Every structure is written in C-alpha cells, then in structure tokens.
Amino acid sequence: MSWWPVIALCGSAYALKALGLVLGERLDREVSERWSLQTVVVPVLAALIVVQAFSTGRHYALDARTPALLVAGVLVWRKAPFVVVAGAAAGTAALLRVLA
Amino acid sequence: MPQVMSGDPIVRGALSIGVATGVYAVSFGVLSVAAGFSVVQTCVMSLVCFTGASQLTFASVIGAGGGVAGALPPALLLAGRNTLYAFSLRGVLSGTVPKRALRAQVVVDETTAMAHAQPTIHAKRRAFDLTALCLFSAWNVGTLIGAVAGHGLGNPRDYGLDAMFPAVFLALLAPQLRGPDAVRAAVAGGLVALALVTVTPAGVPIIASALGAVPVLLAAERRRKRVRR
Numbered sequence: 001m002s003w004w005p006v007i008a009l010c011g012s013a014y015a016l017k018a019l020g021l022v023l024g025e026r027l028d029r030e031v032s033e034r035w036s037l038q039t040v041v042v043p044v045l046a047a048l049i050v051v052q053a054f055s056t057g058r059h060y061a062l063d064a065r066t067p068a069l070l071v072a073g074v075l076v077w078r079k080a081p082f083v084v085v086a087g088a089a090a091g092t093a094a095l096l097r098v099l100a
Numbered sequence: 101m102p103q104v105m106s107g108d109p110i111v112r113g114a115l116s117i118g119v120a121t122g123v124y125a126v127s128f129g130v131l132s133v134a135a136g137f138s139v140v141q142t143c144v145m146s147l148v149c150f151t152g153a154s155q156l157t158f159a160s161v162i163g164a165g166g167g168v169a170g171a172l173p174p175a176l177l178l179a180g181r182n183t184l185y186a187f188s189l190r191g192v193l194s195g196t197v198p199k200r201a202l203r204a205q206v207v208v209d210e211t212t213a214m215a216h217a218q219p220t221i222h223a224k225r226r227a228f229d230l231t232a233l234c235l236f237s238a239w240n241v242g243t244l245i246g247a248v249a250g251h252g253l254g255n256p257r258d259y260g261l262d263a264m265f266p267a268v269f270l271a272l273l274a275p276q277l278r279g280p281d282a283v284r285a286a287v288a289g290g291l292v293a294l295a296l297v298t299v300t301p302a303g304v305p306i307i308a309s310a311l312g313a314v315p316v317l318l319a320a321e322r323r324r325k326r327v328r329r
Contacts, residue, residue, distance in 0.1 A: 001136045005168045009158050010148035012172070013179045014205060020186025021193055021204040034324070035317050037188040038216050042282050043289020043312030044184060045213055045273045050290045051305055053266035055297045065263040072267030076274045082113045086120070089267030093260030 064096040118234030122242035129246020135163030139247040146243035154179040177303030185212040206232035213272040281316045288312030
C-alpha cells in the first residue's frame with residue numbers, strides 16, 4: 001500500500017494534539033487559573049465511560065460490561081486500589097462470558 | 101525498583117494500563133496487516149499516530165475497501181478529543197519546546213485521565229510521564245507482535261478488557277469529582293454522550309460531551325461576579 005494514507009493519518013493526528021497544546025498555552029494565565037481547565041475533561045471522561053460501557057458501534061448495549069462497571073463502581077466507592085478495580089472489572093466480564 | 105513497583109500507586113496504575121493496552125495493540129497489528137498495510141507502515145502508524153481508537157478505525161475502514169477519503173474523517177473525529185486533552189493539560193505538558201512537542205505526542209485518554217486524577221501539579225506531571233512511557237512502549241511492542249505474528253492472543257473481549265477500560269476511567273474520574281460543579285459537569289457529559297451515541301458518528305459524542313462543562317463554568321463565573329459586587 002502507498003505511504004500517503006499513513007502520512008495523512010499521522011500528520012493530522014499530531015496536528016490535533018499540537019493544536020490543543022498551542023491553544024492551552026495561548027490562554028490568558030488569569031483565565032486558566034480561574035477556570036480550572038480540568039473541568040473541560042471531567043465530562044469527557046464521563047462520556048468515555050458511558051460510550052465504552054453502554055454502546056457497541058452506534059447501538060446501545062447492556063451486556064457483561066454493565067455488571068463489570070457496577071462492580072468497579074462499588075470498589076471505587078470503597079476506595080479500592082486502582083489495580084483491584086481494573087482487575088475485578090475485567091474478571092467479572094470474562095467470567096460472565098465464560099458462564100454464558 | 102522493586103519497592104517502587106510494589107508501593108507506588110502511579111507506577112502500578114501505569115503498568116496495568118500498559119499491559120491491557122498492549123493486548124489491544126496486538127489486535128491493531130493483526131488488523132492493519134490484514135487491511136493491506138506493511139509491517140513497517142503498521143509500526144510507523146503506532147509510533148507516529150499513537151492514538152488507538154483512530155488507528156483501529158482507520159485500518160478497519162481501509163480494510164473494508166473504504167479508501168483514505170472514507171477512513172480519515174472517522175479516524176479524525178476520534179482523535180479530536182486529544183485537542184481538548186492537550187488544552188486541559190496546560191502546565192502539565194512542561195519543559196522546553198522540544199519536550200513539550202514530544203509530550204503533546206503522547207496526549208491520549210489514558211495519560212490525560214491519569215494526570216488529572218492526581219492532586220498536585222508535580223504528581224500530575226509524574227503520572228503523565230510514567231503512563232506515557234508504559235503506554236507508548238506497550239502500544240508499539242504489541243503492534244509489532246501483532247503485525248509480525250499475523251494472529252492475535254485471541255479477542256481482547258475474552259479477557260474482559262473491553263470492560264476494564266470504562267472501569268479504569270471511572271477510577272480515574274472519581275478523585276476529580278470534588279464538589280458539586282464537577283459532579284454536574286460529569287453527569288451532563290455522560291448524558292450528552294448517551295443522547296448522541298446512536299445518532300452521530302463515533303467520536304462526536306465524546307467531543308460534544310465537553311459542552312457539559314459550559315453551564316458549570318458560566319455558573320462559576322456568575323458567582324464570582326456576584327462576590328465582587
């Protein structure tokens with residue numbers, strides 16, 4: 001295959017990252033301290049969770065990922081270590097799929 | 101090193117994210133070679149593009165005969181959230197210009213979430229760099245294995261890894277939910293994504309969810325003005 005698709009993808013992917021870096025640095029210092037920029041990412045992380053847990057392609061899906069996320073939610077609430085949360089979620093989904 | 105590995109939650113978190121990502125990278129390597137890219141092209145994509153969801157989409161659309169014109173737009177919609185991430189990481193992406201340019205390359209979901217989950221700017225920088233190191237190594241080694249071996253370790257779903265990522269992001273979001281404003285922004289973001297996921301192309305629900313921060317920022321601004329008066 002030609003290299004053009006690879007160059008197009010790589011170039012534009014880096015440009016998108018660099019754009020964010022430049023915009024962030026151009027932002028007025030006072031504004032960036034007043035508006036915690038982290039606030040922008042909080043809803044994005046929530047969206048990432050929802051999309052990864054409850055959809056497949058452009059369809060809603062309730063499957064082994066749902067109970068796995070519930071288990072993770074309880075563990076996060078109980079302040080379990082990160083690795084335990086990750087392992088328990090993967091283990092729950094894998095086990096449910098084996099049983100099904 | 102052993103006591104660092106056992107005792108440091110940032111190191112353990114970064115390593116476990118790396119392992120899980122490596123399995124997905126193997127899948128990408130397999131898919132990309134099957135789509136017609138060479139082993140070298142596949143590895144260059146992982147090194148230089150380095151944004152998993154976009155690469156997987158790009159290779160699968162090309163593999164299905166969609167061509168570059170069909171594959172690039174969905175891949176870029178998925179990569180668009182990295183712009184928001186890099187923007188939010190002002191102060192975390194530190195150092196000289198070459199160092200900042202290098203750090204920008206590794207701005208993705210996992211590095212951003214790990215950084216923002218930490219309480220201080222010092223810990224944020226450390227979490228970002230360590231996660232980037234683990235993720236970048238695992239993603240590229242995994243890609244090479246998949247591209248050369250031509251077959252995977254099985255489906256990542258069989259290990260429950262598709263369920264692991266939302267759990268990981270939940271664990272990284274939780275410490276960021278300090279105060280009602282952050283909780284409101286998170287709920288709004290989740291609802292926007294849920295509303296859009298069936299009606300817009302992949303990637304759009306996640307970028308659009310950032311709008312969930314707007315009412316919260318406006319409310320904070322109003323409060324600030326009131327205090328001034």
